[in-house]
Amino acid sequence: DAEITQSPRHKITETGRQVTLACHQTWNHNNMFWYRQDLGHGLRLIHYSYGVQDTNKGEVSDGYSVSRSNTEDLPLTLESAASSQTSVYFCASSESRSGGYTFGSGTRLTVV
Amino acid sequence: DQQVKQNSPSLSVQEGRISILNCDYTNSMFDYFLWYKKYPAEGPTFLISISSIKDKNEDGRFTVFLNKSAKHLSLHIVPSQPGDSAVYFCAAITNKLIFGTGTLLAVQP
Numbered sequence: 713d714a715e716i717t718q719s720p721r722h723k724i725t726e727t728g729r730q731v732t733l734a735c736h737q738t739w740n741h742n743n744m745f746w747y748r749q750d751l752g753h754g755l756r757l758i759h760y761s762y763g764v765q766d767t768n769k770g771e772v773s774d775g776y777s778v779s780r781s782n783t784e785d786l787p788l789t790l791e792s793a794a795s796s797q798t799s800v801y802f803c804a805s806s807e808s809r810s811g812g813y814t815f816g817s818g819t820r821l822t823v824v
Numbered sequence: 825d826q827q828v829k830q831n832s833p834s835l836s837v838q839e840g841r842i843s844i845l846n847c848d849y850t851n852s853m854f855d856y857f858l859w860y861k862k863y864p865a866e867g868p869t870f871l872i873s874i875s876s877i878k879d880k881n882e883d884g885r886f887t888v889f890l891n892k893s894a895k896h897l898s899l900h901i902v903p904s905q906p907g908d909s910a911v912y913f914c915a916a917i918t919n920k921l922i923f924g925t926g927t928l929l930a931v932q933p
Contacts (some may be wrong), residue, residue: 753927802867815867
């Protein structure tokens with residue numbers, strides 16, 4: 713069965729370190745997204761991609777970067793982790809831009 | 825600027841009664857609206873959607889209503905069940921999905 717997986721499920725890192733969160737999907741979807749979930753803010757879009765070599769900034773992109781070298785993967789990198797980036801991160805993919813997003817199970821990141 | 829708003833952070837309902845979750849939006853260019861359900865430690869899962877050209881969509885116990893003039897949509901769950909207890913996110917889409925802040929629904933047995 714097709715799926716979308718995130719790794720790791722939990723991560724603790726120190727302030728200033730570079731961290732990469734993995735997202736891998738086997739749906740063969742062109743569209744992939746990264747969101748963060750915080751209390752009182754819901755899910756906020758960090759970065760998204762509509763295909764290989766395409767990346768776009770979302771509403772909270774500062775301090776984050778993504779790259780899309782193939783259809784299956786969209787890794788999210790925190791260049792220099794900050795305590796404000798402690799959050800739960802969700803990756804999603806979709807076949808079309810009009811909905812039908814499938815989400816991964818999330819990565820809980822703690823920056824100490 | 826929050827384009828999709830859910831003003832009720834939580835809602836408690838008795839089992840068997842109706843649950844009504846509300847959502848307001850500001851961008852008239854949204855062309856689809858969706859509701860997602862989220863359990864703890866899991867990703868959001870799609871529940872139901874509605875096109876901006878419709879005013880109602882029904883799927884089993886779940887019905888979504890859209891009032892474009894008021895820029896308001898609502899999700900009705902009838903009858904509510906304890907397994908419906910979760911966080912519900914309203915979302916809207918143009919070329920990407922924008923989420924509201926979520927409403928925690930608790931269905932009491």
